[in-house]
Amino acid sequence: MSDLRNDPLIGISGYGVYMPVYRIKIEDIAKAWGDDPDTIKNGLLVYEITVKGRDEDQITVAVEAARNALKRAPEVDPKGIGAVYIGSESKPYAVKPSSTVVAAALGLELGVRGADYEFACKGGSEGIISIIAQVKAGMIKYGLAIGADCSQSWPGDVLEYTASSGGAAFIIGVKNNDSVAYFEGTYSVMSDTADFWRRDGVEFPRHTGRFTGKPAYFDHIIKAAEGLMNELNLKPSDFNYIVPHQPNGKFPIRVAKMLGFKIEQVEPGLVTPWTGNFYSGSALTGLCKALDNAEPGERILVVTFGSGAGADAFSIVVQDAIKRKRDLAPKVEDLINKRKVYVDYGVYARLWNKIKV
Amino acid sequence: MSSPRSPRIWQLKDIRYRLLGVECNKCNKRFLGKRLVCPSCGSRDLKIVELSRTGKIYSYTVVHTPPRGRENYGPYIIAIIELDDGARATGEVVDVDPSEVEIGMKVEMVFRRIGEEDRAGIIYYGYKFRPIL
Numbered sequence A: 001m002s003d004l005r006n007d008p009l010i011g012i013s014g015y016g017v018y019m020p021v022y023r024i025k026i027e028d029i030a031k032a033w034g035d036d037p038d039t040i041k042n043g044l045l046v047y048e049i050t051v052k053g054r055d056e057d058q059i060t061v062a063v064e065a066a067r068n069a070l071k072r073a074p075e076v077d078p079k080g081i082g083a084v085y086i087g088s089e090s091k092p093y094a095v096k097p098s099s100t101v102v103a104a105a106l107g108l109e110l111g112v113r114g115a116d117y118e119f120a121c122k123g124g125s126e127g128i129i130s131i132i133a134q135v136k137a138g139m140i141k142y143g144l145a146i147g148a149d150c151s152q153s154w155p156g157d158v159l160e161y162t163a164s165s166g167g168a169a170f171i172i173g174v175k176n177n178d179s180v181a182y183f184e185g186t187y188s189v190m191s192d193t194a195d196f197w198r199r200d201g202v203e204f205p206r207h208t209g210r211f212t213g214k215p216a217y218f219d220h221i222i223k224a225a226e227g228l229m230n231e232l233n234l235k236p237s238d239f240n241y242i243v244p245h246q247p248n249g250k251f252p253i254r255v256a257k258m259l260g261f262k263i264e265q266v267e268p269g270l271v272t273p274w275t276g277n278f279y280s281g282s283a284l285t286g287l288c289k290a291l292d293n294a295e296p297g298e299r300i301l302v303v304t305f306g307s308g309a310g311a312d313a314f315s316i317v318v319q320d321a322i323k324r325k326r327d328l329a330p331k332v333e334d335l336i337n338k339r340k341v342y343v344d345y346g347v348y349a350r351l352w353n354k355i356k357v
Numbered sequence B: 001m002s003s004p005r006s007p008r009i010w011q012l013k014d015i016r017y018r019l020l021g022v023e024c025n026k027c028n029k030r031f032l033g034k035r036l037v038c039p040s041c042g043s044r045d046l047k048i049v050e051l052s053r054t055g056k057i058y059s060y061t062v063v064h065t066p067p068r069g070r071e072n073y074g075p076y077i078i079a080i081i082e083l084d085d086g087a088r089a090t091g092e093v094v095d096v097d098p099s100e101v102e103i104g105m106k107v108e109m110v111f112r113r114i115g116e117e118d119r120a121g122i123i124y125y126g127y128k129f130r131p132i133l
């Protein structure tokens, strides 16, 4: 538990999201495998998912999300960014950091540290926590934290209906008049729970199916959220929004209800039904969608989850600067709706090299 | 083990990653890439700048017979982009069907994979362009 309500307060200077333009409809994946589309759509509450272009990967997604975050932080001189952390579980290199490429693409090289965080879907929020701590300690002026993934699944695996590509990035520094929001506190839990894994050298991950729900996703998110609310002496009605990790559309709604939140509090931050699961970028993209529409003074509870397993909860309060900054870069709903190109299963499989041609 | 080509890429990196170019202090024109002499007025008084990341399509061609390694991907678009600061860059235009591309279309720089050494080699990244959202 970290109570962050003491000086210096830590704020978000800019946030940004990126997702590829390609989409595949759940119907088309279901048809390819002989599944009933309505059963899948209603069961997972997912309608379509993003598909990376043939020239995209976790690094390119991270760079674009970071550029959008920088657009919303025009007052930040990129040279003041002292740390770059990327959370991901789909790095293009098994050995070689992605953060170096992202930093170079942004023109950051001297006086910058960086690393790739890996904790299934929770690597991005680990980066946020690390940057909060370094800013608070005065070690860096600003830091860049990114959660980005181009997620993989076995052809025909149920994960194929949700695993998608996208990510979110945050410029974090000491709270000032240019901060769109600030952190009130964070609370983390973790346990050795093998619900989802990929062995070294194996192309696609394996999971325990239904097991991923109860002892993993729900237990960890509930413990992290309740731990944070206890420590900050807050209750569900003190929050305008709850944004849990979104492996599908159903789980975040169910976990919010279990915690005592209303559907109106979870809907504004839902993205997975129209994008699929961005893994490390999932809850963080949901946070950006909530920020796109939030009013100053509103409070957001974000809870990331990583299989294996652990969860990070954050309480975030929106500030006045959101009003003048939200239009400086594409909003999540614009990225979802404005330009999309549908592909059929054959093209989808080829884009992912699932079928070797 | 093949000898890595990464040292050469390192030198091109600033141009490919960030659209780095030069601005002539005499005639104020901008050009992509590292140069010693202004191609327009011949001045050697140049400064390094990051070029505009938005612009419009000046001319383009659809490549129907792709080179080796991308035979399966169908036609793609190569265009000369006139950037908002007047510099020109040649690159691929992505995320759009060739039938929708037209001269004057507004585009923005996007960071993408531009190739790879081989399956086990270095991945090359750099600028491409796509229609502005």
Ligand SMILES: [Zn+2]
Binding pocket: B024, B025, B026, B027, B028, B029, B038, B039, B040, B041, B042, B043
């Ligand atoms: Zn000149």
